[in-house]
Amino acid sequence: MKNFANSLFHCLILVAFVITSATAQQSTLTVPVIEDGQAQAIEEFSNSEEWIRHDLWVETEFDTDGDGELDRMHVAVTRPAQTENGDLKLPVIYETSPYYAGTARPPYDFFWDVKQELGEDPPTRKTGPEIQRRGERPIISNSHISTWVPRGFIVVHSTSPGTGLSDGSPTVGGENEALAPKAVIEWLNGKANGYTTRDGNEQVEAFWTNGNVGMTGTSYNGFLPFAAATTGVDGLKAVIPVAPVTSFYKYYRSNGLVRSPGGYLGEDVDVLYDFIHSGDESKREYNNRTVRDGIMAEGLDRNTGDYNDFWEDRNYLKKMDNYKAATLMAHAFNDWNVMPEHSFEAYKQLKEMGVPAMVYYHQGGHGGEPPHELMNKWFTRYLFEIENGVEELERAWIVREGDDRENPTAYEDYPHPNASPVTFYPTSGAPERGGLSLNQSSNQGTETLVDNYSFTGSALAQAEWTNHRLIYTTPELSDSVHISGQPSVTVTMASNKPAANLTVWVVSLPWNDGRGSQITDNIITRGWADPQNYRSLSDGEPLEPGEFYTVEFDLQPDDQIIPAGQKIGLLIFSSDKEYTLWPQPGTELTIDLDRTSFTLPVVHGADAFSGMN
Template sequence: MSSSPRVTPGPLPPAASRRTGAARRSAAALGLAVATTVTGLAVNAAPAGAAAPVGPVFQDGMAQPVFSSNRNDWIREEVWVETPVDSDGDGRNDRVHAEVTRLRETETAGLKSPVVYEVSPYYAGGNDITNHDVDHELHQAVRPGKGWQDRGGKRLDPANDERLAAAAADDSGAGGADASLTATGPQPVISTSHESNWLPRGFAVVHAESLGSGQSDGCPTTGGRNETIGAKSVVDWLNGRAKAYDASGQEVKATWTTGKVGMIGTSYNGTLPNAVASTGVKGLEAIVPISAISSWYDYYRANGAVVAAGGYQGEDTDVLAEYVYTRADQQICRSVIEQLAKAQDRETGDYNAFWDERNYMNDVNKVHAAVLVAHGLNDWNVKTKQAAQWYEALKARGVPHKIYLHQGGHGGSPSVDVLNRWFTRYLWDQQNGVENDPRALVQREDKTLVQYAEWPDPAAKDTELNLAPGDGGAAGLLTPDKTRKGKPVTETIVDDATKPAQTLADAVTSPNRLAYKSAALAAPARLSGTPRVSLRMSFDQPAANVTALVVDYDENGKAKIITRGWIDPQNRKSISRTEPVKPGSPYSLDFDLQPHDYVFPAGHRVGVVLLSSDYEYTIRPAPGARLHLDTTKSTVTLPIVGGTGALTSAS
């Protein structure tokens, strides 16, 4: 859905005057409600009845909804926040388009409100794009754009993009964005998410459009430093350290806020809170990153391999930047996006300065905001490593932390009560004891919520398992037995990228995978943490993919893939350095799989499946490469609660 141009009184501010037309809106695709935008202050008459309190009310450690829920009573104002960066190179500092929704008591009764803040590149929708081809030989760069590749590329329809849907959902846990409004003005507001939950509890809400999107200036750079600074500048403005202007060019000051800010969001919207927190900006007191990225390298790469975000095979930083590049000027950022395509290095998959700029783990020591991490255990878009490594680093540095893991995929917020306790503690500074609660809230396979002291479970022990070969392509044995008898035994995988991992895991026999199963479990066994494999392999070609799966096999032999991991053997020593593979020479490959928390039921078998190319995630070369595994020098390490003793077999 496109909107009409915004009608603004008087001259436009410098940021807005550089636009040639209205930004495209896609509120229908986003699932966002729209409402009349009021430039400046708009205080409407209060409804009949008792006067609302002039201060917040707290009960059971949570802010109570005692203020008006009638959005006609709220103030909405639009600003452009000036940043200290010029990412589009036009000689003027970029400005971030933002909208504030606050209680009228901040204008009439001296109320000072903390802020719930979400910034996104998705509010203005997305462009129709074409992904990179992935059906080619390894260590070759194939550029997108010359027609949609039927197998490798995927043309994204913004109306069907799950990331837009996740980002559009009301991250407050209410189950969807406010949907009761209709457009009565010339253009919809940026977003109304969060308002119905937080305004009645005394908070203000700010939504902002990330650089290069909507009515913001600058260029999208898929996690680049300029995006971090753009989002941070709104926090600076709320604390009096940056300037903002309205549509007529008049400076606007945030005199109505306490300066305490909590950021929240899903997907890209959740990644930007991690990025801003990593700057250590003063005033950012809490963040809730949902399905968020902590290192962009781990979003598009894995141990040197070019690996897709689940559902987006062939996407990369340049494609995503093109997708969110929705500002009116569609030419000024072309060279920036072209540079992304070069610097991301799809040919080798190596970690380099480009990725290092987008690695928020580098600055985790600057984080002081209390962090409530939320992630789906089955999120294969933003994979669980993103949450696990961020959370582990925060724990090590003593940052206030909590984690919520659920059984869903991409997206999924904690409940309003969980969020309320978090924001009440750190934004209203109410001593509700949330920091003394169990750190982990995990939704189990039956959908019950279980609290654990910490995550991964401290009772999980690294359990090393060995691989005993099968016979004629059938599954071998996964066993804690450390006895090694006889000469080395080698098994072979013949790569066939056309066969999905699920097909290979289910196969009773196959030349295209190696499978190993434990004995049937006598009791349930819980995995909590990060599995690892140590493989001794040789190759008959100078390049190959290597993929490992952890699988739950039920009583009928049906496979359920629990987690997976990948490596490029040319990066066996370092993700930053490619070293050639000499055909026939054995190499040690040590790599991690995606972290997980899973209970294998009694009677099931723990399985490990090894294959070469992963149809859904890796580059897909022509079939035929042969990989040889020395089973006597290869192991699998699983973090099992209770250790080896928990893997006892059924009698």
Template sequence: MTSARFSAPAAAVLVFSVFPAGAAGQTGLVVEDGQAQIVPAFADSSSWIRHELWVETEFDSDGDGRPDRVHVDVTRPAQTDDEGLQVPVIYETSPYYSGVAGVDLQHFWNIRQEVGGEPRARDPFPPTIAHVPSQPRISRSHVATWVPRGFAVVHSQSPGTGQSQGCPTVGGANESLAPKAVIDWLNGRARGFTSVDGDEEVRADWATGRVGMTGTSYNGTLPLAAATTGVEGLEAIVPVAPNTSYYHYYRSNGLVRSPGGYPGEDVDVLFDFIFSGFPDVRDYCLTTVRDEMTANLDRATGDYSDFWASRDYLNHIDGVRAATLMSHGFNDWNVMPEHSYRISMALRERGVPLQIFYHQGGHGGPPPLELVNRWFTRYVAGGENGVEGDPAAWIVREGADREQPTPYASYPHPEAEGVALRPGGDGHWTGVLSLEGPADDRGGDPASGTIFDNFSFAGGQLAAAEWSNHRLLYATPELSEDVHLSGVATVRVRVSADAPAANLSVWLVSLPWTESDDLNDNVITRGWADPANAGAEEIASPRSGTPLKPGEFVELEFPLQPDDQVIPAGARIGLMIFSSDREFTLHPDPGTTLSVDLDGTRIELPVVGGSAALRRALGVPAS
């Protein structure tokens, strides 16, 4: 499909006002081509009204016996006072607005640990983020974009950060209830005060009560967190690269796994990273929140537990009613694309209005403003611009401008079908990956492969090596035409190990491996799992407690990260299976030996056009 600009299917120009009917003569939003336009009367920044307040929540997370209050700032058009205008709100909340501790790996968990073994004690960050006693302007994000269009912009600081009371909980209930309280205040259901401990109230009489939330990374997680409460007034969210499950952020299919670029980070490390709140509650928060995290995060087994389930927003998805425009990068190896995919699929099943924007880059990257504008104009401002009829998925194609995504009817591509490929031959060199039958018909002996684990070798080194006994690599013949993959590849591996537990890593790559500053030029997608979880009803459920036995094979099946990529003609699609992934997994002592039964191993690729398309590209006659 060709790329397209966003256009309103209805009338080209629609002008309407957001104040109550009957308040004639007031300034209002102007909508053109389905998007709220800059209005000169709103655009004079010198006239904007700015103020701060503290909103009372329904929780007490710092143990002082009083409901915590969260710090809020507001920027709104002058007409909200001069003309009594009521306006919709764009809202962002964050734990980062008052600074962070910085990345100091000596305070992370030591990843030189045996898989399944006891972790080494961590040296926590000292709680030395300088507390900012006053911060009337929390952030300037979104102000220049939305206030000139007739919206108010609101920011708030997460509990236990900046001038917000409470303790950070990193996915705990108060992170959902804090933005809910702010939205309740915007609708007259919660109390706001002019100071953190005073009793002078401030009301949001200038707000329509209709709110849209957005943000990136942690700031993109919190709109979803708020939406799970079902709070009335939160009409739309635009989460960008959101972390939708702290288990999936720090674990993968039962395996302890770091987010890309942060080896040894875990939920208690993130607590230390953001804890900028009031000094007088720091000792309480450390002993009652962070120490509890450390006791429950379980870096020995990597098991899913009640602790992790409470921090998994998929378990609270039934509360979401806000129209969702999800955004993510397919090469985001920090907050991986499964986070947006799993939530999007659940919202689609529940009939929540949904659009998806994916790009080919890394962490972050919001949708084009036109797309966000149409979304907020329709659901927050209430303009009937026909966005419901727009394509459900927008994907930036390889090498394209991120502002020019290609529209699709859905994601995954509606014509994508799973096609199974099986490995054969000697994977220490490069074996074969084909559509054909048993392993001995796909490259001859051996019908198994052996991996000698050594974390010293990075995945890129292993994929580029002509020969290595630290990985198994199997590849298709050169493609005679492009192959479009769209969706989730699933790998099934039959494996044994001579240790009680081991890492298992799988990369899908494009060969030949090329020298590039961007690893993503070669990596299609990846996945990681714990073979000791084989046989569980769900791969993320607690393991049976039975260690791996030497020579005894187990079978496991798990998804790789979602992707949408066109593999060009002339390339080969490669399946690489190895043990420790230097950039993501624990680093056990080298020497564990894994054996892979090729007859019990396969990968299913989501190919647009299905088996027929892949057969054409591989020059294989139709079956």
């Protein structure tokens, strides 16, 4: 990785333990073996046929399936045979998931119908099919095992509440989904009970671990380590969440607007519940009635999209007071499923709290772990407690355009410390293209667009002439421009109806849709808002037709270098075919140009646009 070798405190550490092997023969084994700050594969641990694999159930502190008994989570362990006599105690890498036991199969006809008038009751949703649970004991998952067990770690997996052989109910971000991994970590530290069976009393002890636990996973599996860390549970020393949901409101809503995650039009929290509910068939009716058709039906509010107590309970950015696990956050700037604001806001808070934190970003889409080298150094530092210099490394690792994901560029931090806000103001041009200026004009008047969900945002960005969007562009860039941070937009607008969608994209033009083009060639960032929530996220109010309102909101964070020869464009339209609800076409949005602007965080600030009027 660029600058990595020069940044790392190189070390070679050998920590020796004398242990008795599984065959009762005396031997000496060196654990861990560290080179260049990383745990190396150990020959004695590398034969998978000698690994010990077993499962158990860990008792939690909650009962969410209504049977009067504390829920137990199904847990699987994979460890070297050399840990069996109890003399060798190793750290744990742990992943938990609601997906391991299977999910709903196609056809996916149980999503919400997005063809809906804003503010009205949505069409009735068809419930999902019964999930056929899959998997055989004692193996829950094989993820991470071949990577980490040879290097001296034990790998643990568990199924989330209400999935697989775990008791309870899925809640899609509810408290039990944070407390479940907390219980497993406490069991690994001798503070919770584990049992050989789901309903028996024969206990199992984790005599083979030193109690240091690291967690990782992607998407929902990335949310769960983050959620576990918010509990402050002792023993959870490090987490590497990849594309994690940190607020389910931000996953399913945007600034008061009902918005689907990219690629899953019509998904909502109850849809995901139906997708993952693979637990005990005898408990499903109670869970459906209590959670899906009770708590979720009352709280998700697809009528207004407002923030409420239901979403507050699923906002883990508000639950970080006890967070202490060292965190390597990983995400993509073009992840339009779990959008980069999730990790961006979490990382910002962790820095303010003084928790050890680092970020890795790439330019692709959903998912994508950090390079193994970086993950290894992180887990080695905090699970083996070896001083390998990881604290002295740069805090941000960003894959530059066209580079391999294994080769990020190191930066002092993210956003770039030299980035400062640059504000642009639109100049008239509808229904063709207007301009963008660094100087605010006056007396420009207004421009109007007509909503029509039939057209995608990419089609609107490329159109030379259309009344379904407004677009404003800079002159052609004479030098490349490095954007780093979170852009924002201010739109002063009027609607001819009491409710309207508002969509804003920042794009790079001319549009590159040829072979081999990347998403970063076209879309810089984007965002959505409900103008009814211009004053309050939790209390939207109908718009007075013809009255102007100023709507201010953040767009998705980004770090991108726009090459010379491109133009930066501000695209404003109403319904986003791929993300928002689809009201009947015809709503008119009128934009006050003098009171509309957007701000980009740019390395070297306005100097990067020298020569631009």
